[in-house]
Amino acid sequence: MFVPLEGSWALIFGVSSGMGKETARALAEAGCNVIGVHFDLAEGQQRAEQYAKTLGGLGVEAHFFNRNIAAPRARAELVPVIRDLTSGVGPRVVLHSVAYGTLTSLLPAQDGQEEEAPEVTRQQLTMTVDVMGHSLVYWIQDLVKEALLPRGAKVFAMTSAGGTRVLSGYAPVSAAKATLESHVRNLAVELAPRGVAVNAIRAGTTITPALAKIPGNEKLIAHCQGINPGGRLTRAEDVAEAIVALSVSDSSWLTGNVIGVDGGEALVV
Amino acid sequence: MSDNPTAGVNREDLRALIAEELELPTEEVTDEANLRTDLAVDSLTAMEVAVQLEKKYRIKIDEEEIKSLTTLATIHQLVSAKLETAR
Numbered sequence: 092m093f094v095p096l097e098g099s100w101a102l103i104f105g106v107s108s109g110m111g112k113e114t115a116r117a118l119a120e121a122g123c124n125v126i127g128v129h130f131d132l133a134e135g136q137q138r139a140e141q142y143a144k145t146l147g148g149l150g151v152e153a154h155f156f157n158r159n160i161a162a163p164r165a166r167a168e169l170v171p172v173i174r175d176l177t178s179g180v181g182p183r184v185v186l187h188s189v190a191y192g193t194l195t196s197l198l199p200a201q202d203g204q205e206e207e208a209p210e211v212t213r214q215q216l217t218m219t220v221d222v223m224g225h226s227l228v229y230w231i232q233d234l235v236k237e238a239l240l241p242r243g244a245k246v247f248a249m250t251s252a253g254g255t256r257v258l259s260g261y262a263p264v265s266a267a268k269a270t271l272e273s274h275v276r277n278l279a280v281e282l283a284p285r286g287v288a289v290n291a292i293r294a295g296t297t298i299t300p301a302l303a304k305i306p307g308n309e310k311l312i313a314h315c316q317g318i319n320p321g322g323r324l325t326r327a328e329d330v331a332e333a334i335v336a337l338s339v340s341d342s343s344w345l346t347g348n349v350i351g352v353d354g355g356e357a358l359v360v
Numbered sequence: 361m362s363d364n365p366t367a368g369v370n371r372e373d374l375r376a377l378i379a380e381e382l383e384l385p386t387e388e389v390t391d392e393a394n395l396r397t398d399l400a401v402d403s404l405t406a407m408e409v410a411v412q413l414e415k416k417y418r419i420k421i422d423e424e425e426i427k428s429l430t431t432l433a434t435i436h437q438l439v440s441a442k443l444e445t446a447r
Contacts, residue, residue, distance in 0.1 A: 130407065130411070131411075132407075132410060132411065132420070132421055132423060133419075133420045134420055159407070162408070193403065214400065214402045215402065218402045218403070218404050222404060
């Protein structure tokens with residue numbers, strides 16, 4: 092059964108940029124209130140606050156918090172806020188769209204290679220997988236503990252083709268995405284009795300601030316533009332629309348998947 | 361108000377702020393301890409330090425400048441310089 096999103100709440104990690112930002116708008120247009128978490132320096136924070144106001148202009152409540160979602164104290168601080176804002180119900184939609192990690196290779200670049208990449212350190216690998224992968228688990232644990240993940244809730248985590256394929260300079264993030272997809276499957280099974288669906292969204296190559304930081308992104312963009320059967324790159328709006336469409340059903344049967352939102356990009360070589 | 365350009369930045373306040381973000385005892389944050397190599401600060405924690413500095417001193421830090429936040433001494437210098445130009 093389809094249940095309108097009007098008046099419900101979304102919790103979005105990574106709300107100030109890319110897919111998180113666009114999905115916040117699409118959900119707000121559907122009448123869904125937004126609790127957004129992002130982590131930005133002063134300039135980005137100002138832009139985010141402005142964006143929250145824009146969402147408010149759509150007739151919903153939008154509350155943004157500038158916090159490192161991987162820090163335990165951010166959860167300790169925000170979970171009670173989530174409880175209060177949602178009147179103890181909890182969010183109907185949770186989106187994990189977090190891009191903060193080290194972009195480098197596992198081994199030092201060999202001489203003569205055009206892109207310089209130092210080998211990854213233990214610290215970088217641990218941090219990247221923690222922020223972009225494990226943090227989903229810790230937030231879900233806390234929401235479940237506080238009974239803030241109601242029946243019918245939908246959890247989405249943004250992954251990428253790089254989770255299963257090799258992209259130069261992407262190795263730590265690749266590990267994080269593979270971890271994230273694994274967490275999605277396990278959480279889907281563990282949350283099934285509670286009627287909560289958990290899926291990963293594998294967006295095609297999309298021009299976002301996060302993509303701009305990947306070494307050699309121009310080549311990737313040109314390649315994907317050439318092969319995408321839809322004849323263009325993925326847009327953040329494509330992802331936002333898919334998430335809204337999947338969120339209006341109260342069924343929890345579509346769960347544990349990695350769902351491609353890429354116009355068929357990953358199907359062609 | 362003092363005319364001293366670094367009057368707004370008390371080194372001990374700064375040390376306390378950094379120690380809190382790093383969850384370390386203040387005595388470990390010596391003037392010359394390198395955040396990355398001596399105190400195992402990763403880029404995310406450095407970002408946390410930067411966000412707290414911006415908040416406390418009402419300054420703006422560039423993403424590129426985060427790399428230059430290497431020791432208490434350099435952070436003190438950076439914050440002081442920013443407050444000075446903001447006058």
